[in-house]
Amino acid sequence: MIREAEKGKYVKLPTFLEQGFSDLKRDVIDKRICSLCGTCAAFCDKIKISENEPRPVLVEEYDTICGICYAFCPRTFLPLSEIEKRIFGEEERKRADGDVLGIYRGCYVVRSKKEDIIKRGQDGGAVTSLLAYALEEGIIDCAVITTSDNHWKPVTKVAKSYDELKEGAGTKYTIYPGVVGVKEAMEEGYANIGFVGLPCQIQGLRKVQTAEQPYEVGKERIKLLIGLFCMENFTEELLDFVKEKVGLDLERVKKFDIKGKELLVYDEEGKVHAIALDEIKAYESEGCSVCMDYTAELADISVGSVGSEDGWSTVFARTERGEEIVEGAVEKRYIEAKEMEEKGLGLIRRLEESKRKRF
Ligand SMILES: Cc1cc2nc3c(=O)[nH]c(=O)nc-3n(C[C@H](O)[C@H](O)[C@H](O)COP(=O)(O)OP(=O)(O)OC[C@H]3O[C@@H](n4cnc5c(N)ncnc54)[C@H](O)[C@@H]3O)c2cc1C
Numbered sequence: 001m002i003r004e005a006e007k008g009k010y011v012k013l014p015t016f017l018e019q020g021f022s023d024l025k026r027d028v029i030d031k032r033i034c035s036l037c038g039t040c041a042a043f044c045d046k047i048k049i050s051e052n053e054p055r056p057v058l059v060e061e062y063d064t065i066c067g068i069c070y071a072f073c074p075r076t077f078l079p080l081s082e083i084e085k086r087i088f089g090e091e092e093r094k095r096a097d098g099d100v101l102g103i104y105r106g107c108y109v110v111r112s113k114k115e116d117i118i119k120r121g122q123d124g125g126a127v128t129s130l131l132a133y134a135l136e137e138g139i140i141d142c143a144v145i146t147t148s149d150n151h152w153k154p155v156t157k158v159a160k161s162y163d164e165l166k167e168g169a170g171t172k173y174t175i176y177p178g179v180v181g182v183k184e185a186m187e188e189g190y191a192n193i194g195f196v197g198l199p200c201q202i203q204g205l206r207k208v209q210t211a212e213q214p215y216e217v218g219k220e221r222i223k224l225l226i227g228l229f230c231m232e233n234f235t236e237e238l239l240d241f242v243k244e245k246v247g248l249d250l251e252r253v254k255k256f257d258i259k260g261k262e263l264l265v266y267d268e269e270g271k272v273h274a275i276a277l278d279e280i281k282a283y284e285s286e287g288c289s290v291c292m293d294y295t296a297e298l299a300d301i302s303v304g305s306v307g308s309e310d311g312w313s314t315v316f317a318r319t320e321r322g323e324e325i326v327e328g329a330v331e332k333r334y335i336e337a338k339e340m341e342e343k344g345l346g347l348i349r350r351l352e353e354s355k356r357k358r359f
Pocket of ligand 1: 125233
């Protein structure tokens with residue numbers, strides 16, 4: 001996927017191109033701040049995610065100083081105001097200056113209008129419905145989503161139809177390098193790719209889209225980024241702990257949710273098992289410790305549950321494209337949307353601030 005820069009085509013290479021995987025290892029992986037977003041492995045053929053640990057490793061035993069992994073990693077450096085300027089424009093950036101919720105054109109309380117999505121959706125099924133609308137309208141020709149195996153282990157999928165999109169519905173609370181799905185979508189030849197993921201994954205993909213670098217990585221094929229709110233994510237061991245604690249085979253779990261200070265485990269008989277968040281603190285991913293982004297501020301559209309009543313999703317339309325999709329999805333009856341009230345916004349602001357303080 002990476003084509004070396006033609007000699008002479010670029011007058012001056014930015015200095016970050018002199019940094020390679022050993023620098024990434026020193027500055028991110030060994031410091032245990034890798035969020036396992038998957039961006040490095042998605043855009044550099046020489047990196048894969050090791051299944052044992054899991055963490056990024058070199059495919060072969062040699063380093064490279066092409067700079068891709070270091071430049072695209074959301075944990076090396078994050079020139080936020082520069083990225084915002086390029087994504088949203090300088091005017092929008094100035095207008096939102098100082099708002100912890102980031103730049104947005106509208107914030108809504110949203111629920112799907114599709115019964116089958118409401119049934120499977122984590123909250124209001126907004127994410128799945130917005131993707132379905134974007135797919136139907138040809139804004140995207142596929143969406144990289146996160147489904148799971150029978151035991152709730154996340155699995156990435158390149159969804160190309162309404163039915164495939166529904167397989168992603170519902171939240172999986174363990175870390176997974178979902179951005180590698182973008183590589184899969186590119187290898188399958190898609191030219192208009194949508195992606196749903198966590199704030200760190202959106203940051204990685206925005207770095208890919210905005211970095212000045214001499215490689216052709218297919219960034220123009222990434223057309224829509226939907227970001228999920230995220231206070232923290234957990235290591236895979238959480239799933240074993242839940243199995244033990246609740247005494248339930250994970251195949252029988254219908255849904256996981258975090259509400260207030262509890263992880264709720266819904267079983268197929270409708271019983272809800274609550275585990276205090278304090279009890280699962282040991283499984284919080286170390287890589288989340290440096291993240292200050294609760295609401296996926298760099299996404300086209302951000303979606304969470306906080307701020308909305310049960311069964312509804314909170315949706316920020318951030319970019320012009322994001323706003324068009326939300327408005328179009330209302331018009332074509334994929335979703336219904338109400339303006340978010342100040343009280344809801346206040347609650348989201350408080351949580352955003354608490355994430356920043358905590359880390
Ligand atoms: C780890 C994690 C932590 C979260 N923390 C918060 C929080 O603190 N506060 C809050 O308000 N909301 C949080 N959310 C978001 C919330 O759980 C819902 O995902 C969101 O409200 C969208 O609901 P929906 O019904 O619109 O989505 P649905 O229509 O059900 O679609 C869900 C989408 O999420 C994607 N997805 C699911 N799991 C993952 C994953 N692990 N990685 C990447 N993509 C995934 C799927 O691909 C799917 O497209 C979190 C989500 C995750 C994955």
